[in-house]
Amino acid sequence: MLDIVRLLVHLGLQSLRAHRSKTIIVGGLMAFGAFLVTTSLALLDSVERSTRSTIVQSISGDLQLYAATAKDSLSLFGGIGLGSEDLGEVASYAKVKEAIEGVDNVAGVVPVGLANAVVGSPGDLDRTLNALRGAVQKDDQLAVAPLVGRMRGIIGVLQEQQKKQASVTAEKATADDTASILDRAASSTLWETDFKADPIVTLDWLDTKVAPLGEQGNQFIFRLVGTDMQAFSSTFKRLKVVQGEMVPPNTRGLLVGKSFLDRRLKMAVAMNLDTVEREIARGASITTSTVLQETLGKARRASPRIIYLLPPDQIGPVGQALAKELGQPADTPLSEAMLAAFLTLDDENFQRRYQLFYEVIAPHIQLYPFQVGDTITMSAFTKSGYLRSINTKVYGIYVIDGLEGNDLAGALSLTDLVTFRELYGQRTAALDQELADMRKATGIVEVNRDDAEAALFGDADSVDVKTVAASAVEDVGVGKVDRKELFTFDQSEVNKGMVISVGVLLKDPLKAKETTATIRALAGPLGLQVADWQQATGIIGQITLVVRAVLLAAIGILFLVTIVILNNSLVMATLERVSEFGTLRAIGAQKGFVNAMVIFETAVLGTMAGAIGAGGGVLFVLWLHQVGIPAPADLFQVIFGGPRLYPTVTVFNVVAGLVATMIVAVFATLYPARLAVAVQPVVAMQGKE
DSSP states (O other), rough: OOOHHHHHHHHHHHHHHHTHHHHHHHHHHHHHHHHHHHHHHHHHHHHHHHHHHIIIIIOOEEEEEEEOSSOOOOOOTTOOOOOOOOOOOOHHHHHHHHHHHTTTTEEEEEEEEEEEEEEOOOHHHHHHHHHHHHHHTTTTTHHHHHHHHHHHHHHHHHHOOOOOOOOSSSSSHHHHHHHHHHHHHHHIIIIIIIIHHOHOOOOOOIIIGGGGGGGOOEEEEEEEEEHHHHHHHOOOOEEEEEOOOOOOOOOEEEEEHHHHIIIIIIIHHHHHHHHHHHHHHTOOOOOOOOHHHHHHHHHHTHHHHHHHHHHHHHHHHHHHHHHHHHTOOOOOOOOHHHHHHHHHOOTTTHHHHHHHHHIIGGGOOOOOOOOOOOOEEEEEEEEEEEEEEEEEEEEEEEEEOOOOOOOOOEEEEEHHHHHOOOHOOOOOOOHHHHHHHHHHHTTTTEEEEGGHHHTTOOOGGOEEEEEEGGGGTTTTOOOGOOOOOOOOOHHHHHHHHHHEEEEEEEOOGHHHHHHHHHHHHHHGGGTTEEHHHHHHHHHHHHHHHHHHHHHHHHHHHHHHHHHHHHHHHHHHHTTTHHHHHHHHHHHOOOOOHHHHHHHHHHHHHHHHHHHHHHHHHHHHHHHHHHHHHEEHHHHHHHTTTTTTOOOOOOOOHHHHHHHHHHHHHHHHHHHHHHHHSSSHHHHHHTOOO
């Protein structure tokens, strides 16, 4: 037996040397297969790790627990249109926390509340009027003068717009009335005589007559996540506050994503210029892209707003800087035409003027509807269906480390759980008392259900009612209900109340399957269901699955083509040796020996070629790790874990490449070997098929 093995090895190696050209061709195909498997698996593993790092370690955790009775699936980023889902409630966060924290592989437990809150932003004219009224009431003359200058600038822009509209409108009387109001608002008499004599009366006139002619305020929607801010920041360490500060412990407050501000709420001129700058950085050209040209057109159309947003003492310096860039005389006044010329951009001047905009103009205008430190009003419809509004201080602006410019990474705004619960409409003792006081103040009538129709339609004399007269309440009126806005709270309020879901971050994701099973067993008795991070992130998680499936399909198709080519090459190489096999059969070699010899040759060749291919794959991945693979779009930044994917290779990737090559090569050899040995020795020796 040993002699047969030695002969098998000797003949196999000799055959490989004798057919060098065919060995090189077939070996090259095998090496490419090993290279493809090793590289592909390394890339896919890296994408999965990066995606998990992006989403799991920044917002979702590995698992989310929510009510088993929920009618909709949990979606942290919201469904299509950011609608309000029916997710039920986790009645006691404290119970869930106590049960889950004891599981060995759990690194952190974080409460989550989800709501869509509306925030209103006044228009420029309203904002300036309010600021001017406040300065007048405080007798702050240092603030009054620049605010008056801004008001007159806004009115000047409104006059220009009114003249353009008057030239095309058929309502001449209305146009004349508007022109008359604006003429008076812009006049020196109003500001130098009337305003100085009685500023409040003048401001009231501006409020009633001029304010309706200005730009109306905007409303925008926050996808709000209520949470324990300290637990959230300590669990999800990729969250970084880049402006302002983290909301202090046990304090009401808000953190807003920087990318949400930059891409949704920023002043139109700056936002459009930022969009063009990002696309140019990705290789786009203004000259060839109609989309970029249209974006710059939007920036030019919005540019007149800059004039009245600038403080009066900055209009001259800004005009001088723009005049120098445009090659105009230094004393050329800042105007709409100058701004339009400045924003007429091409590939040659864009970067220079983009930088000039942020150096000269941006520092002196308000780029966002609110700033860090401002108190904004968030409104939402509660679970009961009534509108609830909460004043909340914006403490800071955050980014996700490595995804600073990504739209999705800053889509969620974070607030404390107490604020969330009030917007959600959770019943509390304070709220119940407030409602009771309002009932007393308004003389609410309690009517038996069966008598409701009679009470509504006039037969009230026969109805048994219980009335609480307003006079029975000492000095309580709707306007006198004492509802004090508290900006701090006790930590026990966070733990004992309801949440929408509970996020769980694991220590070792490789043990996720076992840990999920354990948590599922604990969640069942609590009336909860468990979703992994891909399910919990809704459409975002599904997109990552689709992208991964597409990559797998593409790699699978490429590998299948390689197998077909390899199989054809092996068939041709084996059948060309029919006469050689016939000679071996004629001198006594059995079919099994010939089959074994062919398979041995392929196995040796596959081992060597596979090692070379897998080694090449390792070197290629190491090179990619150094240079990175750029993300072609924002979505890929989430999948790549940042602007570039830096793949890594593992021992499993290499072993998988070798094993796959060996298996494919050996199985591809079996069929042609059987064809070859099936030919009669005499016919084979004659060189016939």
